[in-house]
Amino acid sequence: MGTKRIGILTGGGDCPGLNAVIRAVVMRAAAGDTEVVGLRRGWRGLLDRDSLPLDTERVRTILPLGGTILGTSRTNPSREKDGMERSRASFKDLGLSVLIAVGGEDTLGVAARLSDEGMPLIGVPKTIDNDLQGTDVTFGFDTSVQIASDALDRLHTTACSHERTLVVEIMGRHAGWITLMAGLSGSADVILIPEYPVDIESVVQRIKRRYERGPRYAIVAVSEGAKLTGGEAKKAKALDAFGHVRLGGVGEQLAAEIGRRTGFETRSVTLGHLQRGGTPTAFDRILGTRFGVRACELALEGRTGLMVALRGTKIVPIPIQEAVASLKTVDDDLYKLAATFFS
Numbered sequence: 001m002g003t004k005r006i007g008i009l010t011g012g013g014d015c016p017g018l019n020a021v022i023r024a025v026v027m028r029a030a031a032g033d034t035e036v037v038g039l040r041r042g043w044r045g046l047l048d049r050d051s052l053p054l055d056t057e058r059v060r061t062i063l064p065l066g067g068t069i070l071g072t073s074r075t076n077p078s079r080e081k082d083g084m085e086r087s088r089a090s091f092k093d094l095g096l097s098v099l100i101a102v103g104g105e106d107t108l109g110v111a112a113r114l115s116d117e118g119m120p121l122i123g124v125p126k127t128i129d130n131d132l133q134g135t136d137v138t139f140g141f142d143t144s145v146q147i148a149s150d151a152l153d154r155l156h157t158t159a160c161s162h163e164r165t166l167v168v169e170i171m172g173r174h175a176g177w178i179t180l181m182a183g184l185s186g187s188a189d190v191i192l193i194p195e196y197p198v199d200i201e202s203v204v205q206r207i208k209r210r211y212e213r214g215p216r217y218a219i220v221a222v223s224e225g226a227k228l229t230g231g232e233a234k235k236a237k238a239l240d241a242f243g244h245v246r247l248g249g250v251g252e253q254l255a256a257e258i259g260r261r262t263g264f265e266t267r268s269v270t271l272g273h274l275q276r277g278g279t280p281t282a283f284d285r286i287l288g289t290r291f292g293v294r295a296c297e298l299a300l301e302g303r304t305g306l307m308v309a310l311r312g313t314k315i316v317p318i319p320i321q322e323a324v325a326s327l328k329t330v331d332d333d334l335y336k337l338a339a340t341f342f343s
Contacts, residue, residue: 006299011074021139046077100124112323133322167254
């Protein structure tokens, strides 16, 4: 089955490596004499039929760029009036044969639903959180871990110089992959993630032991979605289009409690969107490229309802529903490994 026109969109949070995927799809499609159309701002582009043609000249130099040349948004067609019907109508009016949706659990959740309803779709797993099922790793994760690890390295020196405890808030709503890996790489004294409720008194005792043994400072890495004993992370009231509460504040909240209970000078640092921005690592450029090429090949073969995934060293297609059935969270064995190095 041939494909005459491929659409591609990037939805959800921006992520290092998105442009690598776009470039790979366009370059591979060009080799098959197939047109590619980009949809601006994720699902919003499909709803509004806001598109632009993508050719090899447009994408040739975008590989090292962060963000996405298509723009992105957290638009959820299922939350808009007749959104799913409008999406299917726009797909037809744009003359698309297949749509490649690049995104995380929310973007691919919409893709899975539209696929079930008959739209030819292929998913590409994108999230810095690395919490999608079915793939060993998602692109963007490696870059985010490297950025957070670099930050921890720099914070060690200032914490040591001033004999302070620094609480570093790292992205991760439901899964603590970034915090765990960055904490291991950046030699954090305590690592706190959403999968395990935070016992503040236990954290305080660890920090006190750290100060007793010397040097007199400590680094605490905490996921933004970590839950403190007796309550959850401090949250704003606003919800996004997928019903997610905007997180933030657990680092500040935890730092204040640690300072009060220990008497040690304690500060909080929130890495925030630094973890999403800038040029992707070589690993993420290559993984994004491999994902993009394979997704395009599936489109050219007329195979849809699939997501490309990394399994071992190979890129393989899996049912898109498998990726969004549940979140991939940190397992006990890996967290126990990290706990070996807690103070």
